[in-house]
Amino acid sequence: MGHSLVSDSYDIAVIGGGVNGCGIARDAAGRGVRVLLLERGDLAGGTSSASTKLIHGGLRYLEHYEFGLVREALGERERLWGIAPHIIHPMRFVLPHVKGLRPRWLLRLGLFLYDHIGGRRALPATEGIDLRRHVAGQALKPGFGPGFVYSDGWVDDARLVVLNARDAADRGATVLTRTEALRLERRDGHWLIHARDQTFRARTVVNAAGPAVLDLLGRAGCVSGRHIRLVRGSHIVVPALFDHDFAYFFQNPDGRIFFALPYEGAFTLIGTTDRDHDGPLTGVRASEEEVAYLCEAASAYFAKPVTPGDVVWRFAGVRPLVDEGSGKPEAATRGYVFDLDREGGAPLLSVFGGKITTYRHLAQEAVDRLRPFLPALKDGEWTADAPLPGGDFPKEELAALIRALATDYPFLDPATLSRIGRAYGTLARSWLGQARDAAALGRDFGHGLSQAEVDYLIDREWAMTAQDIVWRRTKLGLRLSVGQVQALEDYMRERA
Template sequence: MAATTDASAPSEGQAQVCDVLVVGGGINGCGIARDLAGRGWRVVLCERDDLASHTSSSSTKLIHGGLRYLEHGEFALVRKALQEREVLLRSAPHIMWPLRFVMPHDAAQRPAWMVRAGLFLYDHLARREVLPASSGIDLRLHPAGAPLKPQYTRGFVYSDGWVDDARLVVLAAIEARERGAAVHTRTACVKARRGANGWRATLADANGATRTVQARALVNAAGPWAESFLRGVATPAAGEALATRRLRLVKGSHIVVPRCFEHDHAYLFQNPDRRIIFAIPYEGEFTLIGTTDVEIAPDDPGAARIDAAETAYLCEQASRYLRVPVRPDDVVWSYAGVRPLLDDAAADPSAVTRDYLLEAHHVAGEAAPLLTVWGGKITTFRKLAEDAADEVGRMLGERRPAWTAGAKLPGGDLSGWIGAPRRPDTDFERFVAELRRRHAWLPGPLVRRLARAYGSRIERVLGAATSLDALGVEVAPGLHEAELCYLQREEWASAADDVLWRRSKLGLHCTSTERERVADWIARRKAALPAAPPCVKRA
């Protein structure tokens, strides 16, 4: 259902009027804005930084049920996440794809029967059409055994999925905008007052300019800042308590090292502390290793960084399995994300539930409902958004049907290139082959990267170009002016980090000098707008 009215810009001095104000530009906020706008409500979304600046670009980048959550009895969460895997894989085959995981058997950690039982449940808790079932393997014969120490002779292999997490957020925001939502990045909600007729919020951009939004309902999807938003920004009616729950903030850190193995499987390694870490093929030339679980104080989640102890831990645990040890000096990049987990009194941060809770503050017959999102994980973002939109509709007294279960995300509909879809992974390869046929002038690595990033919308980047020269100056290796202009124009990219570390991971492949060239180009382009020359030379 397309939006019939926009949350249009107000006249000078007037408030921007909408049905729902969504605070937070991570995966949950953008997913909720997308769902609400698709049901026809007028939506405004604000994010104080760039889209996916924090937790949503700092995940392990997996679409998974959470095999280890079975040990904690989280069967409902695992089932819900497993049900979403193939829904998501079909919605955006360019940024998500199936991935096989190898778990070397370490009898000192978990007996083989327990692992087999867990994998049996994992295979059968939800229907699978694309992902193959688990099986046992002989690591002495399987290619995944070669990088491992010789004592690991048996193992198990199972299926989950991979996602470019930051691009997933951007695609949700793009669709929200195309269905009528107003998306304001680098714009903080600094005040929200509940009144008799709704919420009146003040938004402030990076330059200090403010605007007022009048909303019938407010959605707090601020992630690690959800609790502090309720305690410091949202102003309730007299005597009303908005913050009734507490978050536990758990830092998850990752390291990236030069490629540790040549095959295309990932590893799940069991650790003596009963935790697990993953080692995942990453960006062709690298291996991603993570994650940690370190509880942090709620003071400033945005300041969280990996520390030396976490780096040492990840290196040590990976080296327990790999023939060639991983050392801190090997780390070429690292990142840390803060998971906003609902406090369930678990003593171990690893055992805190990853499920979400939607908390409604609303009295029947009264105006200005509030919905707060507590917790969540990237795999269940679509279902969370659907549940949130259902709840907003209930509070507004306007129930409208859900629509996202079978919908494609922007760029995910490849049928115009390859005909009827078959299965997501092979569909993408057919798309790449057709793209190469139509644009034989594009170098192989570039065509695959652009296909992964933009899917069927790639021609919005290429325009009418018929040669590399027509894409403009190559500002950094494989990054031309045409793509930079597209990212600025269509994807809210306004700084080098937006491009190099969120809209892409080109920062990993660039030198510091090349990264600086991108920053300089963006600065010059912003200074020249709107008088800047066209980005693409027309044929």
């Protein structure tokens, strides 16, 4: 197919529609430059929708003396909650003390540091508890006594990515999904980015391809002295093991840790593993061995054993960690670094590493690094206070927002109202509109997923397949039947 040169020329082309790429596109678009975002699949189609869904400082990174990373991440928790209070909310984590593992004084010291180095203001502080009397102790095996409860945050990771892309587009960015950058070449001080049937022109390129960062450098004819370590993190989802709002932070005898989180109202999410990954970067799956490992780990704590047969969903993502020669995968840094290749006058900025919690700060730093090459780029930290789409309400008032939706749309059931409020925030009304009954929202695809919502996701959130909707824009894949998903796929195909 012949290439047609797109007449538009961009200041920044961001390649990679994960959390870092979408965050960078949003930051740059808000600073008044022309931005293009290219993603070869769906937004958040890879690692960014396969996280443990936490906005957290990384308590265990203190053991590896990563104080700077923890401080940065802790500082971001309340900022992100403030700009996206619909998809981010605080969560209290229960950390049982286990004899023979980390001593109680070490846990207490770590949690003291965690409470005090990151600018915690609104989140409640750590407290000691007795699991024999605490509600979180009821789901555990007998024998647990002292423990701690501390604060961190939960995030709908895939929606965080999509909302950053939506905000970038609202500020003038061009966002193209299912558009792979096949080859990049420097010409006359610019970049030409060749996709399957069109070519884009840009003054600078940001390589935010995540695990494929080195592959993209190769497509640009560049080499890097950096090494990245690809580490697979796998998770399992099982029917709920407890019916309260606390999450658990557990220690394993092998020195690793894992989480058990309340998930989507009726499930428990357990993860993660840390395994070196050497397979393809698409279709990444949790291995049977990882599933067994997580089941065994959870069964050591919960009164109800967890078996592979209980698993209703498994997912895995590959984290591209900066390889600084640490031995174990779990010891590899979760920090990030940038490489700037400015040969031939056309800069290429590559992002190595990072984690969801630090995405906004990373994005700001990445755009700052391109300032010398883009005179039109405005200065300033604006993303820390500007709400993401739907997040323009006070951060403690999500419950009030959901109650207001219930008043105006009484025909929706409580579970659907909660899901909609937590996904769209104030934007829920943009597609619920003046509806006075369920029929006004069109076809019902099951579990409260209406034609009006599906149309909104196609028109405003780049959804192209049923999988985009049921696993990334919503998490209704856990509830919809195979037939319901097929009906949704058929509708989307007809509508296209």
